[in-house]
Amino acid sequence: MRLVIARCSVDYVGRLTAHLPMATRLILIKADGSVSIHADDRAYKPLNWMNPPCTLKESDGTWTVTHKNGEQLVITVEEILHDSTHELGVDPGLRKDGVEAHLQELLAERIEVLGKGWTLIRREYPTAIGPVDLLCRDHTGACVAVEIKRRGEIDGVEQLTRYLELLNRDPLLAPVRGVFAAQEIKPQARVLAEDRGITCVTLDYDALRGREDDSLRLF
Amino acid sequence: MRLVIARCSVDYVGRLTAHLPMATRLILIKADGSVSIHADDRAYKPLNWMNPPCTLKESDGTWTVTHKNGEQLVITVEEILHDSTHELGVDPGLRKDGVEAHLQELLAERIEVLGKGWTLIRREYPTAIGPVDLLCRDHTGACVAVEIKRRGEIDGVEQLTRYLELLNRDPLLAPVRGVFAAQEIKPQARVLAEDRGITCVTLDYDALRGREDDSLRLF
DNA sequence: CTCTAAATTTCGCAC
DNA sequence: GTGCGAAGTTTAGAG
Numbered sequence: 001m002r003l004v005i006a007r008c009s010v011d012y013v014g015r016l017t018a019h020l021p022m023a024t025r026l027i028l029i030k031a032d033g034s035v036s037i038h039a040d041d042r043a044y045k046p047l048n049w050m051n052p053p054c055t056l057k058e059s060d061g062t063w064t065v066t067h068k069n070g071e072q073l074v075i076t077v078e079e080i081l082h083d084s085t086h087e088l089g090v091d092p093g094l095r096k097d098g099v100e101a102h103l104q105e106l107l108a109e110r111i112e113v114l115g116k117g118w119t120l121i122r123r124e125y126p127t128a129i130g131p132v133d134l135l136c137r138d139h140t141g142a143c144v145a146v147e148i149k150r151r152g153e154i155d156g157v158e159q160l161t162r163y164l165e166l167l168n169r170d171p172l173l174a175p176v177r178g179v180f181a182a183q184e185i186k187p188q189a190r191v192l193a194e195d196r197g198i199t200c201v202t203l204d205y206d207a208l209r210g211r212e213d214d215s216l217r218l219f
Numbered sequence: 220m221r222l223v224i225a226r227c228s229v230d231y232v233g234r235l236t237a238h239l240p241m242a243t244r245l246i247l248i249k250a251d252g253s254v255s256i257h258a259d260d261r262a263y264k265p266l267n268w269m270n271p272p273c274t275l276k277e278s279d280g281t282w283t284v285t286h287k288n289g290e291q292l293v294i295t296v297e298e299i300l301h302d303s304t305h306e307l308g309v310d311p312g313l314r315k316d317g318v319e320a321h322l323q324e325l326l327a328e329r330i331e332v333l334g335k336g337w338t339l340i341r342r343e344y345p346t347a348i349g350p351v352d353l354l355c356r357d358h359t360g361a362c363v364a365v366e367i368k369r370r371g372e373i374d375g376v377e378q379l380t381r382y383l384e385l386l387n388r389d390p391l392l393a394p395v396r397g398v399f400a401a402q403e404i405k406p407q408a409r410v411l412a413e414d415r416g417i418t419c420v421t422l423d424y425d426a427l428r429g430r431e432d433d434s435l436r437l438f
Numbered sequence: 439c440t441c442t443a444a445a446t447t448t449c450g451c452a453c
Numbered sequence: 454g455t456g457c458g459a460a461g462t463t464t465a466g467a468g
Contacts, residue, residue, distance in 0.1 A: 001224075001245060001257075001259045003222050003245070005220075005305045005307070012446070014446060015317075015445095015446040016315055016316060016317035016318060016446055017315075017316040017317055018313050018314060018315045018316065018446075019313070019314045020310075020311075020312075020313055020314075021311045021314075023307075023308070023310050023311055024305075024306075024307045024308060025307060025310065026220060026222070026247075026305075026307070028245075028257070028262075030257075030259050030260050030261070030262065031259040031260060032259070032260040032261070034260065034261060034262030034263075035262060036262040036263065038220075038247070038249075039307065039310035040220045040249050040250040040251070040307040040308070040309075040310070041249050041250060041251040041253065041271070041310075042249070042251070042253060042270075042271070042463090042464090043247075043249065043253030043254060043255040043265065043268040043269055043270050043271065044253075044255065044264075044265065044268050044270060044462085044463055044464090045263075045445095045447090045463060045464075046262065046263065047310065047312075047313055048313065048446090049262040049263050049446080050262055050446095051261075051262050051263060051446090051448080052260070052261070052262065071446080081305065082222075082303060082305060084301060084303075086224045086243075086245075086300065086301060087243075088224070088242075088243045088244065088245070088258065088259040089242070089243060089259070090259075091239075091242050091244065091258035091259070091260075091266065092239075092240045092242055093239075093266075094237055094238070094239055094266055094267065095237060095238045095239075095240075096235055096236075096237045096461085097235060097236045097237070098234075098235035098236055098461090099235060099459080099460085099461090100459070100460095101459095129407075130457075130458080149459095150459085150460090150461095153441095153442090154442090155374060155377075155458095158374075158377045159458090186440090186441075187440090187441085188441070188442090231461075233461060234460095234461040234462095235461055236461095237461075261448090261449095263446095263447080263448060263449095264448060264449080264462090267461090268461085270461095270463080290461080315446090317446090318444080318445085318446095319443095319444070319445095320444095348442095349442070349443080349467095350467095368444090369444085369445085369446095372457085373457090374443090378443085405455095405456075405457085406455095406456080407456075407457080
């Protein structure tokens with residue numbers, strides 16, 4: 001990894017055209033050839049960047065980064081204030097917990113929390129337009145499609161609506177109703193869902209993992 | 220901006236729980252207090268980060284970054300291999316060209332490329348659920364709602380569908396049909412749009428900007 | 439403050 | 454490779 005602090009201007013031509021006027025910035029060159037330009041604010045997003053695979057060519061004060069697909073980043077370096085290179089090695093990577101897949105797993109294991117007598121037909125029930133997170137039957141034997149999100153927004157309701165429309169064309173399953181389950185459901189998503197007869201369920205991740213009582217609230 | 224190369228392990232607790240085992244990485248501390256941890260690959264995304272506003276507290280080998288909303292990033296530093304601080308000043312920022320706003324502007328100026336005799340009613344036509352990109356009339360005087368995207372995906376079709384449903388409730392406008400215009404339209408989005416009677420139009424950005432002939436293709 | 443839509447989104451998986 | 458959905462998405466803008 002090479003760290004350069006330099007006065008530079010930058011031009012990107014690719015998916016769009018963008019220009020950075022001359023100023024002092026961090027140029028970060030990584031072992032995979034990727035380059036990013038950082039200002040002194042914002043943790044996440046670089047001002048400008050080039051994803052791997054790409055190659056850097058230095059010529060005079062002009063550094064040209066070219067991507068395989070033709071995108072180009074041209075850095076015009078006026079003055080270098082710092083330049084150091086460091087060996088980092090391969091990173092062991094990030095271990096995550098708490099994502100949607102895990103929510104799905106937990107809810108599948110405790111499907112009865114959605115209602116007494118509910119049973120799971122299967123997780124990732126395949127349809128022509130994609131897999132339904134959970135397909136189950138309620139205590140009456142009626143089919144229910146469950147869409148699980150970490151944060152429930154309008155998109156998720158639309159997605160579930162498309163699944164329901166498709167599933168209800170199958171005479172072996174119909175009538176299928178929907179449950180929209182998320183750790184947090186945005187008000188507009190809730191309104192849209194309920195307007196379509198979809199039940200909203202707020203999931204409590206810690207409770208789902210810990211105890212089976214009190215693990216969610218029905219509204 | 221402070222650049223630290225260090226052997227460290229990192230724990231994030233917030234929207235999820237994540238752990239980075241001990242390894243050598245770049246720790247980037249910016250003037251706004253934000254912190255990001257980078258491995259030696261990938262230009263864009265840090266391994267771990269904390270967005271501003273947040274505060275860093277160093278105590279012994281433990282650096283704790285706390286966000287206003289309670290999220291926390293704990294960096295356990297075993298060995299510091301490099302540590303330098305640099306004054307960068309405020310960045311003049313990025314100038315972009317070619318984004319959706321510009322596409323909308325260009326298409327509004329050349330609305331006749333959608334069809335002979337078409338006229339623009341207005342850009343950003345306001346509705347209760349948000350502004351319609353372009354509202355126009357075709358050669359017969361019938362109302363058309365145009366949704367413009369850089370890349371046309373299912374979400375955009377759903378968005379346009381919601382607008383059309385609303386606009387068609389207005390007796391002064393109805394019947395309103397839809398045009399889905401994008402530089403690139405994903406196959407599934409095209410199928411969904413056409414199934415709903417929405418016309419798909421592929422925009423050529425350079426041609427739109429350059430000449431008015433040949434500036435788009437209707438499928 | 440919330441909510442929505444865009445992003446050079448990136449990233450990962452499945453086909 | 455393409456397509457599609459998730460992401461600690463982040464970011465910008467409107468209400």
